[in-house]
Amino acid sequence: MSEFPKTSRLMQRGCDFLGSQYAILCGAMSWVSERHLVAAISNGGGFGVIACGAMTPELLDAEIAATRTLTDKPFGVNLITMHPQLFDLIEVCRRHGVGHVVLAGGIPLRGSVEAIKDGSSPAKVICFAPTLALGKKLLRSGADALVIEGMEAGGHIGPVSTSVLAQEILPELAADHLIFVAGGIGRGEAIAGYLEMGAAGVQLGTRFACATESIAHPNFKKAFFRASARDAVASVQIDDRLPVIPVRALKNRGTEAFTRKQMEVAGVLDRNEIAMEEAQLQIEHYWAGSLKRAVIDGDIEHGSLMAGQSVGMVREEEPAAQILAGLMAQSEAALTLR
Incomplete structure (x- = not known):
């Protein structure tokens, strides 16, 4: 039973x-x-x-x-x-x-x-x-x-x-x-x-x-232990031409870096240097690398600390x-x- x-x-x-x-x-x-x-x-x-x-x-x-x-x-x-x-x-x-x-x-x-x-x-x-x-x-x-x-x-x-x-x-x-x-x-x-x-x-x-x-990484886990629900925030899309699926993560310098990354990619689009599909892939690659930096390397300031609001x-x-x-x-x- x-x-x-x-x-x-x-x-x-x-x-x-x-x-x-x-x-x-x-x-x-x-x-x-x-x-x-x-x-x-x-x-x-x-x-x-x-x-x-x-x-x-x-x-x-x-x-x-x-x-x-x-x-x-x-x-x-x-x-x-x-x-x-x-x-x-x-x-x-x-x-x-x-x-x-x-x-x-x-x-x-x-x-x-x-x-x-x-x-x-x-x-x-x-x-x-x-x-x-x-x-x-x-x-x-x-x-x-x-x-x-x-x-x-x-x-x-x-x-x-x-x-x-x-x-x-x-x-x-x-x-x-x-x-x-x-x-x-x-x-x-x-x-x-x-x-x-x-x-x-x-x-x-x-x-x-x-x-x-x-x-x-222990640093990654410690960041979770310290966090509350309101620390897990969604990313913001800054350019309508560059559809970005929001990502929820603990706010840190990496969150701010993502905003700068979007501006950088939008600028390249302005100059017609890459296609839209490539621009979107650049955004996805950013998250993959940033997440590894936090999870594996323990860089909780610049890496992505993806977490749901249940983190508290x-x-x-x-x-x-x-x-x-x-x-x-x-x-x-x-x-x-x-």
Whole structure:
């Protein structure tokens, strides 16, 4: 019998889909969601997800293989739809028999969902849906599950809060489809609420960023421990010609540097020295390098400290399994009081 019977019952569809003990996914955080944290989360009962980010197919191949040496539990791979080698990365996942592929960063490219679900051992496809209309379209196009992520999340965000997205989408889709809720979730009481609304499970990133198994630099973790919710701010777009998806991170000199980077790229556009697509890629490359500077090198002044508004609930290092058990216990206690 489950230690958390009420929560487990509400999570059952999500657990069956993921193959995990708890329907709690770890949001894919570049440079953080690598083999050690992914394996620890899966071993602890959750569902770890490798953040492929800007990896080459060769690097992803090695990362999946290394993760397999650390866990025999299911885990997924998050692929960015704008990656120039997306289909090669899909082939790497297929070769390794990865059971779940998360497509993030935009609408899936034509043929990508079909490529993931093709072959003798097709993977399940999870997509991000920022609106109800797009969610319906993605499900018609072959997505097996959706993640609805509110603006409280860390990293790239949309304009609508988690609670509003949940109210718009769950009543419409959750009865017949698997919907995972993400963005600003830091405690089990919130998980219980979304499960009662029909969610199949949840996704958390920030809460796991400072797990004991996370390879993030001690300086990065200390910045999280000191931060409050209002320290995690969204970046500002300064030029209408240069669409920039807002990024939520702890405010520091790196935040100011991003504003200068946008001005620099806008100036190059003014002089017609690069195409719009290249300008947007320069912005994405800025974030990738800046995040590595913070997570790996520990430069918390100039690097990007991507964090969701739940960062105020991250107070100390804990093993991933302990974080998961704590969230489940909080959810169970909340449901017991209903």
